[in-house]
Amino acid sequence: xxxxxxxxxxxxxxxxxxxxxxxxxxxxxxxxxxxxxxxxxxxxxxxxxxxxxxxxxxxxxxxxxxxxxxxxxxxxxxxxxxxxxxxxxxxxxxxxxxxxxxxxxxxxxxxxxx
Amino acid sequence: xxxxxxxxxxxxxxxxxxxxxxxxxxxxxxxxxxxxxxxxxxxxxxxxxxxxxxxxxxxxxxxxxxxxxxxxxxxxxxxxxxxxxxxxxxxxxxxxxxxxxxxxxxxx
Numbered sequence: 001x002x003x004x005x006x007x008x009x010x011x012x013x014x015x016x017x018x019x020x021x022x023x024x025x026x027x028x029x030x031x032x033x034x035x036x037x038x039x040x041x042x043x044x045x046x047x048x049x050x051x052x053x054x055x056x057x058x059x060x061x062x063x064x065x066x067x068x069x070x071x072x073x074x075x076x077x078x079x080x081x082x083x084x085x086x087x088x089x090x091x092x093x094x095x096x097x098x099x100x101x102x103x104x105x106x107x108x109x110x111x112x113x114x
Numbered sequence: 115x116x117x118x119x120x121x122x123x124x125x126x127x128x129x130x131x132x133x134x135x136x137x138x139x140x141x142x143x144x145x146x147x148x149x150x151x152x153x154x155x156x157x158x159x160x161x162x163x164x165x166x167x168x169x170x171x172x173x174x175x176x177x178x179x180x181x182x183x184x185x186x187x188x189x190x191x192x193x194x195x196x197x198x199x200x201x202x203x204x205x206x207x208x209x210x211x212x213x214x215x216x217x218x219x220x221x222x
Contacts, residue, residue, distance in 0.1 A: 004157075033209065033210065035212070041214075042199075042201075042212055042213060042214045042215060043152075043158070043201075043212040045209055045210070045211045045212070048209040055209070056209045058209075058211075088155065090157050090158075092157070092158075092210075102148070102160035102163065103150075103158075103160065103210055104160070105157025105158050105159070106157055107156060107157055108155075108156075108157055
């Protein structure tokens, strides 16, 4: 069974540009979570999607946005990139309706903003 | 979701048991305790979770105090590959929010 896949693995952008990160959940999983992890820091919750709807978002500015597609894959968009957006962005998925079940994480996208 | 407190770092000798504490004094009745770990630059990996009974699986044991205000993750025979950041999370139905975790270093 394929795990959570994220693309691209690495992304280099310059200040002011836009970045799009993609996540494919495990087959059968409808919930997708996004996290930001800056170098040496913990995971900061960004967004949670379930059944195509945004369920919750963390304390991030509106230039961080995303969506979930009918096939439950998800995109994270970061507009007007700033240097401090450089981080590892992790996606996780969870099984349908299983609120107490575990999250499965992808390997992340390393975003570098120059 | 309730807040958790963990020591920032711990050391453990290879082959010995690693006991990682977590304080969650504001936990409510329907909140579960979850443990994940993150090995350098990889996505976090689920370890174990529980509500009020002690739990054991192939990776670890979870001991939850009777008042549920704290818990301990036990790695019975730590190896060098167990060196990682360990996160304790308390949640009911909402998003999973990670704290700073405990950086466990297993030494030979």
